[in-house]
Amino acid sequence: MFSSTSSTDNPEKMDNQPKAVWAVFFTAIIAFMSLGLVDPILPAIANQLGATPSQVTLLFTTYFAVMGVAMLITGAVSSRLGIKRTMLLGVIIIAVFSTLGGLSSNIWTIDAMRGVWGLGNALFVATALTSIILLSENGVSKSVILYEAAIGLGLSTGPLLGGLLGEISWRYPFIGVGFLMTIAFIFLLISMPNEQESDRILKKKTSLLDPFRAMKHHKIMILGLTAALYNFGFFTLLAYAPFVIGLDAHGIGFVFIGWGILLAFTSVFMAPRLQKRFGIIKSMCTMLTIFAIVLLIMGIYTSTQWIIIFSIIFSGALIGNINTLITTAVMQATNIEGSTVSAAYSFLRFIGAAIAPYLAGVLAVVYSPHIPFLVGGCFVFASAIFILLNRHQLKTSYSTH
Numbered sequence: 001m002f003s004s005t006s007s008t009d010n011p012e013k014m015d016n017q018p019k020a021v022w023a024v025f026f027t028a029i030i031a032f033m034s035l036g037l038v039d040p041i042l043p044a045i046a047n048q049l050g051a052t053p054s055q056v057t058l059l060f061t062t063y064f065a066v067m068g069v070a071m072l073i074t075g076a077v078s079s080r081l082g083i084k085r086t087m088l089l090g091v092i093i094i095a096v097f098s099t100l101g102g103l104s105s106n107i108w109t110i111d112a113m114r115g116v117w118g119l120g121n122a123l124f125v126a127t128a129l130t131s132i133i134l135l136s137e138n139g140v141s142k143s144v145i146l147y148e149a150a151i152g153l154g155l156s157t158g159p160l161l162g163g164l165l166g167e168i169s170w171r172y173p174f175i176g177v178g179f180l181m182t183i184a185f186i187f188l189l190i191s192m193p194n195e196q197e198s199d200r201i202l203k204k205k206t207s208l209l210d211p212f213r214a215m216k217h218h219k220i221m222i223l224g225l226t227a228a229l230y231n232f233g234f235f236t237l238l239a240y241a242p243f244v245i246g247l248d249a250h251g252i253g254f255v256f257i258g259w260g261i262l263l264a265f266t267s268v269f270m271a272p273r274l275q276k277r278f279g280i281i282k283s284m285c286t287m288l289t290i291f292a293i294v295l296l297i298m299g300i301y302t303s304t305q306w307i308i309i310f311s312i313i314f315s316g317a318l319i320g321n322i323n324t325l326i327t328t329a330v331m332q333a334t335n336i337e338g339s340t341v342s343a344a345y346s347f348l349r350f351i352g353a354a355i356a357p358y359l360a361g362v363l364a365v366v367y368s369p370h371i372p373f374l375v376g377g378c379f380v381f382a383s384a385i386f387i388l389l390n391r392h393q394l395k396t397s398y399s400t401h
Contacts, residue, residue, distance in 0.1 A: 163253015
C-alpha cells in the first residue's frame with residue numbers, strides 16, 4: 001500500500017499539488033461542511049416540525065449508519081467505475097438528496113433523505129483520501145494532513161453558514177449543500193484525471209469481501225474499534241450539545257466555528273508535531289483522555305452555559321489532533337490497498353457515529369440532560385484504555401516512545 005516512512009513528505013510540496021488534488025480538497029471541504037451546516041438548526045427543526053430530540057438526532061444516525069455500511073461496497077464500486085466516476089456519483093447523490101431534505105416537511109422523510117445522503121458521502125469520502133494520497137505522490141502523512149485540513153475547514157465553516165442560513169429558515173442549509181455540491185461536481189468533472197489514469201491508479205478490482213478480510217488484521221481492528229468508541233463521545237457532542245447550549249441558530253453557528261477553527265488548526269499543525277515528539281500511540285492516549293475529561297465536565301455542568309460553550313470550543317483542538325493521529329495510524333498500519341483499509345476502518349468507526357446521536361437524545365429524555373455527556377465521556381475514556389492495552393500489537397508500525 002503506502003510506505004510508513006513517508007520519505008516523500010516534504011513540507012515545501014504541500015502547496016505544489018496537481019489540480020486534481022485541489023479539486024478533491026475543495027469537494028471534501030463542502031462534503032464535511034454538510035455535517036456542521038446542519039448542527040445549528042437541530043433545535044429549529046425540532047421546534048418547527050414538532051419533533052423530539054431523538055427524532056432530530058436521527059439525522060446523524062441514519063446518515064452515519066448508511067455511510068458506514070456503504071463503506072463496505074465503495075472499494076468494489078470505485079475499482080470498477082474508476083475514481084472520477086465514483087466521486088461524481090457520490091456528489092450527485094449528496095446534491096439531490098440534501099435538496100430533497102430541505103424541501104420536505106416531515107421529520108421521518110428528512111431522516112430518510114439524510115440516510116441516502118450518507119450513501120453519497122460514503123462514495124465520495126472513501127475515494128477522496130485514497131485519491132489524495134495517490135495523486136499527490138507526497139506520502140501518507142502529508143496527504144492525510146491535507147485531507148484532515150479539508151475536514152477541518154469544512155467543519156469550521158459549516159456551522160457559521162448553517163447558522164446564517166438557519167436564521168432565515170431551517171430549510172436553507174440543506175438546499176445550500178445541494179447548491180455547493182453542484183459547484184463541486186463541475187469542479188471535479190473538469191479537474192479530475194480521465195478514466196485511463198484512474199484505472200492505472202486502481203490496478204485491480206476490489207472484491208466485496210476485501211474489507212471483511214482487512215478487518216481480520218489486528219491493527220485495523222484495534223484502530224477501528226478505538227475510533228468507534230471515541231466517536232461515541234465526538235458525535236454526542238456534535239449532535240446533542242446544540243440542545244443544551246441555550247443559543248439560537250446564529251449563536252450556535254459562532255460557537256461551532258470556534259470549535260472548527262481549532263479542529264482545523266490542530267489537525268494540520270499540532271498533530272504532526274505531537275506524533276514526532278511523543279509518538280502516535282502516546283499522543284492518541286493523551287488526547288483521548290483529555291477529551292473524556294472535557295465531556296465529563298460537560299455532563300456535570302450541563303446547566304452552566306459558559307462551561308458548555310468553552311468546552312465545545314476547546315474540544316475542537318482535541319478532536320483535530322485525535323482525527324489526524326488515528327487516520328494516519330490506520331493508513332500506515334498495513335500493506336493492504338488503501339481504499340480497502342479506508343472502507344474497513346470507516347465501517348468500524350461509523351458504528352459509534354451512528355449510535356451516539358440517537359442514544360444521546362433518548363438518554364436525555366428518559367434520564368437527564370446530563371447523562372449523554374457522561375456516557376460519551378466514558379466511551380472516550382474506554383477508547384484510551386483500549387488503545388493503551390493494545391499498544392504492543394501496534395508498536396511494530398509506530399514509535400510509542
